[in-house]
Amino acid sequence: MELSSLLTRRRVGMAAAASTAGRLLRLGAVRAEGHCRRLRRAGLERGFLQPTSAGKDAAQKRHVAHFTFQPDRESQEHGQTQKMNLFQAVTSALDNSLAKDPTAVIFGEDVAFGGVFRCTVGLRDKYGKDRVFNTPLCEQGIVGFGIGIAVTGATAIAEIQFADYIFPAFDQIVNEAAKYRYRSGDLFNCGSLTIRSPWGCVGHGGLYHSQCPEAFFAHCPGIKVVIPRSPFQAKGLLLSCIEDKNPCIFFEPKILYRAAVEQVPVEPYTIPLSQAEVIQEGSDITLVAWGTQVHVIREVALMAREKLGVSCEIIDLRTIIPWDVDTVCKSVIKTGRLLISHEAPLTGGFASEISSTVQLHDELPSFFLETF
């Protein structure tokens, strides 16, 4: 139907290889039907490209994909803030961690000179070469080594240069890190391990500098997977991951490293894991996304309001596993509709986990379900 096709046609900002996946669920039909009939009658046109508020000709053609980073309102609760982009927010979090925890070390390929995305600039000079150091070019070694450090109780912060290259370490992550505590009966654990990795499309990345592998890890109990949408979120979530007593993977949307700029507190602060955030309230439909796609979805919500009169509730999932089922379900109970959008491929993507869990939820009516 029209509503869904319009929303899925909004493939803003994504390279062809990493197209948007949208799933529209319509639950509890009656109220929705009337609304949708109204929209169909509105006779919507093609070439419907931008929010009216952008103030341009509605029929213009696009030449490049884009998205616009939308900063949140500045937080007042964590003391003095400083303008930071996302990689600087990461540096700040790492700086705070190494200052506070004398056992903490950072390692990976090229982290010593500052990192290929400048996330570790200045840290080696400040904390010493035994704490910020390069490893040989070997992801399975990086993660295995990190697990070993964590087993002794020290804090290990490993960097995998691109999420596309995390796969050699998959065995160490899934078979070892995730299972360390369980299989040893809690005699041993590697909870003080955090793996950070640049993630997601950047425009020119192609197959091997653009991947979003969160769905592979979502299937693995024992680890946490976290993805921030902004510099402020990145620092707080990364600090939570580092402090968390379970091995965590922190994916950093690389397209946001420079493009996302916000006021970020200088002092350490944490944002809770496994808590999704309702970043915009609405009544007609729940939109769920994470990382870069949150900003695309925000734009979509704006357009939906202006062109279709649809009120969208937007949720940033933030933690992929363990994910915040209650917040998402509570929202869908209210709105009656759910759309999940992610960069990663559709089949087996994390949207399928969310959509099936929501559909199984006992407080949601199952008498009318449709999936697009």
Added chain:
Amino acid sequence: MDRQGQIINPSEDPHLPQEKVLKFYRSMTLLNTMDRILYESQRQGRISFYMTNYGEEGTHVGSAAALDSTDLVFGQYREAGVLMYRDYPLELFMAQCYGNMSDPGKGRQMPVHYGCKERHFVTISSPLATQIPQAVGAAYAAKRANANRIVICYFGEGAASEGDAHAGFNFAATLECPIIFFCRNNGYAISTPTYEQYRGDGIAARGPGYGIMSIRVDGNDVFAVYNATKEARRRAVAENQPFLIEAMTYRIGHHSTSDDSSAYRSVDEVNYWDKQDHPISRLRHYLVSHGWWDEDQEKTWRKQSRKMVMEAFAQAERKLKPNPNLLFSDVYQEMPAQLRKQQESLAQHLQTYGEHYPLDHFDK
């Protein structure tokens, strides 16, 4: 030591005191006795699976004796003698093999996947060679902590083919970690002989390629293993660098209870090693020639060790299995909502359909 237990080069004799050497012998033979009984118990359907250590007892005990008790051990799965030497109680070996409620591992893994925090023996995992880069990381942390501690990492010549082994060696050398890599080259990786595992000069020859000082030792000579490990430990601490020891030995038993090695090697070959070059026999010859052991003591000890093992075994068999709730804990440090839901769902299921499950065997 030669095969008759005579010291070949007196300058290399570690001159260990009688008590210590007797402890070597008792550890090796107690392990052997436990292996026989637990292997049998699998054949009888009492435990699900077992792996023996026949022929490799010298590599375990010789190396374990050369370490400090706080040195961290990362093993593969055929190093039970290290735990035995560190006085891990028979009751707990059995508890893990039976997966009963006394198992510190909470019954979650297959038999022989031992772990002990107090004895600094990291819990065994099934995937091969994964422990190698982990051991290196642990050694790096030990170096930073200035703890006068090293890490020893055991693996077989088969596991040394894994990428993780290459990763571990390279990291240990470049990051200057105080670690001993101890390779048990026992001739087979299940059915794969060394000729099909590598074509170079074993594992010791790989060390220098990474910048790691390496040595090959007679793994069935418990004193040679002791000497090599002792010296490696001393230098690892002093110089913060890795050492590689390749201990040549022979896997006298099958790979595991799921294997019948007569399918790929001759009984003659196995008998040769069992009769002509066994670490326990060689040490016994040494003890006897020093007047530290004799036939009577051997008879008495055999009876006594067998009795100890049988008692622990009977006890382990009688115990209940762990509470089914332990299926869900320790996945994370805290139990997330979804797992709690699954736990409740199982509880409800058991309420209705409990009769179809052997709940009487499990702790309530």
